[in-house]
Amino acid sequence: MASPAPHERIVLDDDVLRHSLDQSPDGLLICDADGTIMYANTALCVMTGYRASELIGGPIERLVPADRRDHHVARRRGYAEQPQIRPMGRGLTLSATRADGSEVPVEISLSPIEGPRGTMTIASVRDISERLADAEKLRDTHEALALSGERERIARDLHDTVLQRLFGLGLELQALGVKAASDVAPRLETAVDEIDRIIKEIRTSVFTLGAARRDxxxxxxxxxxxxxxxxxxxxxxxxxxxxxxxxxxxxxxxxxxxxxxxxxxxxxxxxxxxxxxxxxxxxxxxxxxxxxxxxxxxxxxxxxxxxxxxxxxxxxxxxxxxxxxxxxxxxxxxxxxxxxxxxx
CATH class of the missing domain: 3.30.565.10 (Histidine kinase-like ATPase, C-terminal domain)
Known part of the structure; x- marks a missing residue:
């Protein structure tokens, strides 16, 4: 069979088109200008837990969280007046309501198409739960690295400055104790012992803080x-x-x-x-x-x-x-x- 010339259009029959829509990995919806659902593919039904028969003929707002339905009606009417290919809710995290009342985060793209009932809208709906979870893990990792870096800096500062100053202070007090009066010397000795205990506690903190960075x-x-x-x-x-x-x-x-x-x-x-x-x-x-x-x-x-x-x-x-x-x-x-x- 000869291949069609580049300028020739390939005409697909309705069965091929419907099969292509049904097999799409993304959820697909087709709505008329009034927001009535005319078509829902398999991926959309799996995502939301609805059967196609439960969605078709019903309002698109069934899939919109209850607290945002009124706002969605106004936005939908505005889109019907100036339909164009664009993502929906740019910069926002959108959600679709499942049959059980739970919500799934989604990414939605809108495209106007001409049909027997005038201009309709095809919505491509993608579940982004895994993407958001991965992004959250990445944020947690970055925060953990930043925290580890800060703890490492604190540990280094404790070791390089605080410990050395305490050690020097202890030596000075010991030297004063040698020359101090008999009633003062025991108090200086007690202060030196306390400094020694503080140094040991800080060394323990340095060990545990510094170790936090080394997984x-x-x-x-x-x-x-x-x-x-x-x-x-x-x-x-x-x-x-x-x-x-x-x-x-x-x-x-x-x-x-x-x-x-x-x-x-x-x-x-x-x-x-x-x-x-x-x-x-x-x-x-x-x-x-x-x-x-x-x-x-x-x-x-x-x-x-x-x-x-x-x-x-x-x-x-x-x-x-x-x-x-x-x-x-x-x-x-x-x-x-x-x-x-x-x-x-």
Whole structure:
């Protein structure tokens, strides 16, 4: 069969045209000048939950959210006076009402066509739910990156300026204490001790703030464990980290460290009836010490300090890194778990 010449028009019969409309991936509606629906394709029906027979012959406002129907009638009449190919609601987020009353965000384009009942309008309706969800995820990612950058800056400023100034202040107070009168020296010593505690707390903040930017970091994982535990404990455990823990804890040790922390906090939640708990992770030379202290009821019997799968797991993980785990407890005076391992 010879191909038609470029200037020849290809005439499609009604069945081909209807099939093309029905198979369109976008929802299609045809309305007359009064807003009566003359045609709705399969995609439009799937999108809205209506059958075509429920839509055809009814007003287009059936698909418009109730609080915008009056406004839509006025806009539709204005379009009928000056019909043209254009997007609908440029710059706005439009919605279509489903049969169940819910709404779906849509993008709509309008085109006038001539039909047996005069000028009609064909509306192409596209569900943009996934696009909006992707855009929301992208915004969340950008906000998270911006927040991480700000937290990294704060951590850097704390380390580079605040810590150094506090350290210098402590040295000055120590020097004054040597020359101070006997009644003043103890007060200066107390002030130096307080500065030392503040420095340790800031170092912990630097560790957790800086780690927030590094997705999957040890600091981030420790923070997640504490947040999860707080929901079970009913309070947030205090955290103190000292030393270059993030840099020195490698992939071989990290899973056992975090698993042991989870196990120890789970024991606090299960047995201690505590109202306070603290976690200290200190790295000195090649030894990493993790202490979990609580103010709970303690362990009533010495044998209970070595029994139970939880404590056995803690000891086994420590032994795997040439370390040990001890439990100190007295009835009514809380429990302290000390988990010590070699790093490197």
């Amino acid at each position: 999957g970091s040890l600091g981030q994982e420790i923070g997640t464990i504490l947040a999860q535990s707080s929901r079970v404990l009913g309070f947030a455990p205090r955290l103190r980290i000292e030393g270059p823990v993030e840099n020195m804890v490698g992939p071989a040790l990290r899973p056992d460290l975090t698993a042991s922390l989870r196990e120890a906090l789970a024991n606090v939640a299960r047995h201690s009836e505590a109202t306070e708990a603290s976690v200290e992770i200190v790295l000195e030379d090649v030894l990493l010490t993790m202490r979990i202290n609580d103010n709970g009821k303690g362990l009533p019997h010495p044998e209970s300090r070595s029994s139970g799968n939880g404590l056995q797991n803690l000891r086994a993980r420590a032994l795997g890194h040439r370390g040990y785990c001890t439990v100190s407890s007295e009835p009514g005076r809380g429990t302290s778990v000390e988990w010590v391992v070699e790093v490197g």
